[in-house]
Amino acid sequence: MGRSTLTLAGAAPRANATVVAWGVVTLAGALLLPWGRVGRDLWTFVPGTLGVELLAGEWTVAVAVLCAALAGSLGVAPLPLYRRGRLALAVGAVGALAVFTALATRGQAIGPGALVAALGFLALVGIGLALGGYVQADAFIGVCIVWAAAFVLVFILYPLWAVLQGSVYIDGRLTLDVVRQTISSPAFLLLDNPATPQNEMHQGLLAGAVLGGVGALVAAALTRRARATALWGLGVWLGGSALGVLYFGFGAVRNSILLALVVGVVATALGFLFALLAERSSLPTRKLFGPVSILPIITPPFVLGLAIIYLLGRRGYITHHLLGLNTTIFFGMLGVGIAQVLAYTPIAFLILQGVVRQLNVALEEAAETLGANRWHILRTVIWPLARPGVANAFLLTAIESLADFGNPVVVGGGLPYLATEIFFAATGRGTSEAAVFGAALLTLTLTIFLIQHRWVGLTSYVTVTGRPTQGVVRPLPRTLDYAVTGVFVAWVAVIVVLYGSVAVGSVTKLWGFDYTFTLEHFRGLSPTGWAVFRTTAWLSAIAAIPSTIVGFLIGYLVTRYTFRGRSALEFCSMLSFATPGTVMGIGYILAFNQGALLLTGTELIIILAFVFRNMPVALRAGVASVLQIDRSLEEASTMLRASSPTTLRRVVLPLVRAAILSGLIFSFVRAMTAISQVIFLITPRTNLATTQILSYINYGTVGLGAALSWVLVVFMALVIVGLYLLNQRLGGRAAGGMPTM
Amino acid sequence: MRGDRPVHVRLRGVTKRLGTHLAVDGVSLEVPEGDFTTLLGPSGCGKTTTLRILAGFYRPDAGDVFVRDVRVTDVPPHRRNTAMVFQEYALFPHMTVAENIGYGLRMRGVPAAEARRRIAAAVDLVGLEGQEAKFPQQLSGGQQQRVAVARALVVEPEVLLMDEPLSNLDAKLRVRVRTELRALQQQLGKTTIYVTHDQEEALSISDRIAVMNRGRIVQVGTPREIYYRPADRFVADFVGLANFVPVRVVAAGRVRMGDLEFEVPGAAPGPATLVVRPEAVALSAAPPAAAGRPTFRGRVKTVAFLGGLARYWIEALGTEWVVDVAAPGEQMYAGEVSLTLVPDRVHVLHDQGKAAGAPNGEPAAR
Amino acid sequence: MTRIVILALLVAFGAGGLAQAAPAGRVVVLCSPNVEWCDLLKAQFPRATGIQLDFVRLSSGEALARLRAERANPVFDVWFGGTGDPHFVANEEGLTEFYRPKAWDDLRPSLRDAVQNKYIPLYAGVLGWAVNGALLREKNIPEPRTWEALADPRLRGLVAYPNPNTSGTGYTMIATIVQLYGEARAFDLLKRIHRNVAEYTRAGAAPGVLAGRGEVAIGVTFVHDAVLQILSGFPVTYGSARDGTGYEIGGLSLVKGAPNRANAIAFIDWALTPEAQALAAQAKSYQLPSNAKTPVPSVAPRFQDFNVIRYDFPKYGTAAVRDGLVGRWTREVFPLPK
Incomplete structure (x- = not known):
């Protein structure tokens, strides 16, 4: 018993160690590492910018160093825990402010000294919040919360702010000229x-x-x-x-909204029918849903558009050769619409499959005993219950359609769309005009996102990665079953033909004219194509890890801890999901092109773009899987003296491993196929596969584009299958309870 | 039984607000060393919140927690030397029984050999020999519960906390396991704080019970005190069945009920409510005979045969009475019956809510 | 906790570790021609000079935007290729500076004079169109010989030209027609051509691709881009307006404040040598090389075969004129119903 009393009394000194450690790290970083970086090179530093050298000349640096020293000594000062927490909070906040002021006034790109100091002070703020009792958590969680908030602020909110600001703040003055010019342009809305x-x-x-x-x-x-x-x-x-x-x-606003409405309705309707089919059909075609719904996820942009050109163009294989038509009707909104419906129906399907799966069969049986036939049940029970999910699917597919860049670029028929105009404005007419287009698109998608967030709430995405539950299957009415299966089979046929045509294009001499078999396009990928492919895979793989960690951590924080700004943190994290890539792209260009945060032209910014763009995927998977773990497991671990990082590592992580793995896979795949954001950020060393494909298509070397597309598709399919098998093998030990992909 | 032992755990004026809801409202409680204290109350009364404050999951908005006079209010849960058995057991599904039990030892950096020895002892203690390599899902509910207890005990906590640990077991098993738990606690002499909403469980297992309602402790006492001398109508109603009869105490110790008058020691004059447990009424078919014992006539409305006893609902003195008759055998009453109160088993509640003779909620005074 | 600190620092810096320190001899090129050409530069320049070359391929419009965005902190050293107008604008805006290369005297005088020391001429290309003869024969339409002929109602939905907002080629076409007919008549003609236009493409080479695939019969583009389609095996030929057509002078510019200025100059001098200019043909780019000593590939279109106008580069290269014409086109032609 004496031992235990000792540990109680000894609780305070251990918290000291954390404060001391962070104080020392901050101090060492601030004093001994350079504060300034030369240009875009991450590892070339401005000489004479070590903290020790700046100390005398710059009061901000001096304040920061002082704060760090103070924080270190705080740890050993004989103070009650509470008081120490509050002091750490104050010192951390002042120090962080000093560092930020230093960064803002010095004008150099941030160096490791300032970075360590900033992170250190933020950590002290987090420790202070925890020890001071402002958040119900320990120091580790406090640090995580503050860092997560800082990252979200810098890499999600700040770029969006830069877009809004960039549209009205031009050459150092506030003006509405560009806004007025842009919205009165026919390309915007007429x-x-x-x-x-x-x-x-x-x-x-x-x-x-x-x-x-x-x-x-x-x-x-x-x-x-x-x-x-x-x-x-x-x-x-x-x-x-x-x-x-x-x-x-006329104009981009009109085209984008009309397209989003139509695509949203069609994709949702198809998704709902397919969901019914996948869950309730008595026909063997159900088994096809798995692979078919994965396909669009691993498809690089442009592939569907490319295939549509070759199959449905004026000389398209189907339109011209088979049907003898002579039309370009599939260029423009119709073609984009078809490509988007093909791409986004699986998204609607995955959402609605979860909804249909959760429908309580007992309700239907109850309705049946009350004399309703199957059609009635569909109309009066299934449909009303599924309605929120349907709304959710519609809103999400509409957002995807609005944000789509790849298809409008390839089959858009030269018409303006909001997502593409941002890029073309940025590359041809100036970033301020791009910012205006960006602000318009952002407003649209945010409105939809807010509606979705308020109305359908948090449960919506959960089903996308949720675990399947096996229930009693109620078969569909036979006629409906056959009819919808017919639609599905046609859909699969279209998919097969489209992907097949790209495959054919990659191994024939001249797609559409000369169908001689050749491997010249694959050979033609060397050197540029292969190098770009390697870079893409490498950057995507690197980005997937922090993306999963940060996303999962934020998901864990917002599900398990209550703190001020918790829902704001979650909302802002999800914001990057709802923000169209081109908007985020122009935001990154505007935000990270000068000053302390100069990052453009580095690989790092591409990785950061990937991380914060795909983090919500892991966040969602994290929230969903953590919600499935009884909170008392973590409490039991805590009671048994595990600190929160240990609990995370020993209890939570093993239980959510599958979710983390699927988060990793999706982050990786989404990075591999990303185009809209990174097209703004590519650098000499980091051209990406998707932009390379676009470049091939634009120059008419379509065979190369098709070849590279197929390399990507096959590679990603292999990665997914490989990791899935790995998970199966690892999954042997812990019985049951694993959510699947 | 308690007076000679030092206070082990003390709550002083603890208040906790969860959102807008005042979950715990100025709770003070002292738990002597080695005592088995139960927090009893309906759901939402604040008992679990109180337990979680003891565990350190919540920091109280006001008030303090002491363990052996050391203030631990700000000590995070993993630095407190308490252990907890959870309602859902919270066994780690990805660890074996032995790994579950050894988790706390590992966190404390106990050397492997000693850990093995202590795990084996704990397994032995709860009678799970041979199950060490199994995963929790492979065990029965009762076995899982024992693993949870073993996991809590193996770290030799100063204080053992249990949050409705039996609620997931079926009725028969629950009775058996609670007897085992009680025996184990007495064997180890471990200070234990137990939360339940099941009054029968609380009565059978505890040294002392603290009855909670709306975030406050309304009465602390031994099971008998709680049962026979409830502090107020809420306690009387919540713990066991009771008939409540409005009466008037006409003089000290003299109660008038309708036109009957009888002695209840300690009753102070004024309007009051008489608390009559169902078993504190004797039934007979014959008309009232014995004078001095309050007897009145009633009419049987319904009867339920419950095996060991028969429960009657009887219309008498303008209200409905619940009366239990032990070992009813074949004979059942019907129609007109006589009810006779057993005066030393009835209890007077003054209508301000203060019980006669029993000062309320001040454990320190005892 | 210590472990967490270390881990955090690793995450913070680990990602940055990807970028190894830059090699000493390096030049970063903003490359606007097709990727193959850029690839060849990347392979050949180090062999000639030992300096490593990195490039990003961006069309000339994108390239100009990128230079503008990075004005304060240029990434690129040299801007190689692309239509001349954006090079003009870049020079006007102070994004690039004129450097007089060693090979200056070997460059074709006509090109040298036309650009007036705003940038270095790299190549020249004639504006024309790719013609899908099969499609024309099918519709029984004669091959157009003038700009006016593009407005032939029978060509409805069979013409494509690049959007001048995004493509230098598109702007060259509009500027050419304006120089030929005057602004009023030019816009009247453009409005009539608009009825025939199937698609305003983003990229300058895309109309040739469309004609090659048979989406349109006439794709206005630079003829050297059409040659590429022909050599790829597409059933197209090239033609141009006999009453006069414009041309481009592809540019080569030194970025102002280039991080590797010395290497940039070395690259520029190398890029104007006949050997380096001959790489264009290898990369299937068949413009007329600016160095008179560079052998002209046999398939490349010759200037003397075309009725080339005296294109006023200084005037039509200025941002004001350009924005005026493009703006008018966007307001008056683009939104017209077809």
Whole structure:
């Protein structure tokens, strides 16, 4: 018993050690490492910028060093735990402020000295928060929270802020000129086209009014109630007017929104039908859903667009050779729409599969005993229960469509779309105009994201990686089963033909003209193609690890701990998921091109872009899997004297290993296929496979593009299968309870 | 039984707000060394929150926690020398029984040989020999529960905390395991704080019970004190069944109920409520005979045969009475019956809520 | 905790460790021609000089934007290739500086005079179009010989030209027509051609690709880009307006504040040698090389075969003129219904 009393009394000195350690690390970093870096080279430092050398000349550095020393001595000072926590918080905050001020005023790129000092002071703030009782957690968690918040602030919020700022703050002054010029440009939005005699906006409003009238009449005929008639009339009138104005309008806003609406509806409808089929069909085709739903995830951008050109163009294999048509109708919104529906239906499918799976069969049986037939059940039980999930799927596919860059670039038919205009504005007409387009697209997607976040909430993504539950399958009505299976088989056929055509393109001399077998395109990948492929795989693999760690950690923090700003942290982390890549890309260019945070032109910025873009995937997987672990497991570990890092390592990690693995895989794959953000960031040494494919396509060397695309697809499929098998092998020890991919 | 032992764990004015809900409201409690104290109350009464404050998972908004006069309010859970048995056992599914039990030893840096010895002893103690290499999922509920207990005990905690550890067992097993737990606790003399909402469990297992309601401790006492001399109507109602009859104490120790008057020692004058346990009423078919013992007539409405006893619902004195008759045998009452109170088993509650003779909620005074 | 600190530092710096220290002799090139050409430069330049070459391929518009974005802290040393106008603008904006190369006297005088010391001429290319003869025959339309002929109603949906907002080629076409007919008539013609346009492409070479694949019959592009399609095996030929067509002078510029200035100059001098210029043909780029001593490949289009106008580079290269024309096109032509 004497021993235990000792440990109680000894609790305080151990917390001291943490404070001392961080004080010393901060002090050493601030004093002995250089504060300034030369340009974009990460390892070339400005001479004479060691803390010791700057100490006398710059008061900010002096304050920082003083704070670090103070923090170190705080640890050994005989103080109650609480007081020490608060003092550490104060010293850390002052020190961090000093470092930030130093960075802002010095104008040099941040060197390791300043970096260590900044991280050290932030760590002290975290320790202070924990010890001071501001968060219910220990020092480790406190540090994690503060660092996570800092990273999210710097790498997600700051670039977005830079976009908004960049659209109104030009050459050092606040002006709305560029905003005004941009939104009055026909490429942005034209409601009334001055080049035509008629007024398109009036046409749209007229169409809306007519639709509203029809809606009211239909409602009146069906319900015979004044209220319903008025509501329906008004609703259809307003919605119809908006749609009508858009339909008759012109420009990127119009194209993007119309496309998102249509793609959202079609992909969600198909996804819902396929989900029903996958869960309830009695036909063997169900088994195809797994591989088919993975396919779009590992498909590099442009591949579908490329295939559509070759199959459906004026000389397309299907349109011209098989059907004898002579049309370019598939260039433009129709082609983009088809490619997007093919790409995003699996997303809707994965969401809705979870929804359909969770439908309680007992409810349907109850409805059946009450005399409902299967159609009734579908209409009155399944559909209402699935409605929130359907809304969720629609919103997510709409966001994806808005953010899509690859398809509009390849089959967009030269029409403006918001996501592509950002890039073309940035590369042709100046970053401020790009920022205006970026702000517009950001506003749109954020609105949708907010609706989705408020309405459908946190559970929505969970099902994407959730574990399958085996229930009693209720078969679909036979006619529906066959009809939907027909649609699905056609869909699979289209997929097979499209991917097959790319495969054919990679091994034939001249796709579309000369079908002689050749491997010249694969040989042609050397040296550039292969080198770029290696760089891409390497950078993606490196980025996947911090991406998973940071994402999982934030997921763990927000599920298990309560602290001020917790939901803000989660929301902001998810923000990078909802932000279109081109917006984030222009944001990174604007944010990290000068001053202390100068990172453009390095590999590091590409890795950081990958990390913070894909982190939400791991975050979601983390939240979902942590929620499945009873909190008392961690408490039991804590009670048995494990510190929170030990608990994380020994209890939580082994239980969520599968989720982490799938987070790793998806982060890696998403990085491999990323295009929209990184196209702004590629450097001499780090050209990426996706931009290389685009470059091949633009120059007409399509065979090379097809070859590189296939290399990517096959490589990613191998990686996924390999890691999956590895997980199966490792999974032997702990019985059950593992969520699968 | 307690007075001679030093106080081991003390809560002083502990208050905790969870969100907007005042979960624990100024709780003070002293647990003597080696004592088995149960926090009893309905769900949401703050008993689990109190336990978690003791464990260190929550930091109280006000008040302090002492272990042997050392203030531990700010000590994080993993630095306190307490161990806890969880409601769902919280066994690590990816570790074997032996690994689960040894986890705390490993965290304390106990050398492997000693750890092995202590694990074996703990396994022995809870009777799980031969199960060491199994995973928790391969054990029965009772066995899992024992692993949880062994895991908590093996680290030789100063204080053992248990959060409804039996609620996941079926009824029969629960009775058996709670007897075992009690025996184990007495054998080791380990100070134990136990949380349950099951009054029968609390009565059977504890040295002392602290009854909680709405974040406050309403009464602390031995199981008998709690049962027979509840501090207020809530305790009386929550612990066991009771009939509540409005009465008037006409003079010190003299109670008037309807037109009956009888002696209840310690009752102070004023309006009051008489607490009558179902078994404190004797039934007979014959009309009232013995004078001095309060007897009145009633009419049997329903009867439930429960094996060892029969429970009657009887209309009498304008209200409904619940009366238990032990060992009923074949004979059942029906129609008109006589009810006779056993005066030394009834208890008077003054209508301000203060019980006659029993000062409320001040354990320090005892 | 200590372990965590170490781990954190490792994560913080480990990623940075990827970038090894730069080799001493290095030049970073913003490369605007096709990738093959850039690849050849990367392979050959170190052999000639021992200096390592890194490049990013960006079209000339993208390249200009990149230079602007990085004005304060240039990454690139040299801008190689791409249409002349953005080189002009870059020079005007102080992003690049003129360097008089050693081979200056060997460069074709006409090209030298045209660019007026704003940048170094690297090659010249004639504006024309790729023609898909099969498609024209199918529709029974004669091959167009003038800009006016592109407005032929029978060509509806069969013409593609690059969007001048994103492509230097597109701008060259508009500037050419304006110089030929005057602005008012030019825009009237562009509006009539608009009805026939299937697609305004982003990239200058893309119309040739479209014509090659048979999406359109006429793809306005530089003829050397059309040659590439022909050599790839696509069933196209090239043609141009007989009443006058424009041309580009591909640029080579030294980036102002180049991090490796000395190496950049070495690269520029090397790039203008006949040997280096001959790499273009190897990379299937068939422009007219600026060095008169460079052998011209047989398949390359010859200037004398075209009716080339006196293109006013100094005027049409300025940002003001360019923005005016492109803006007018975007407002008046682009949104017209087809």
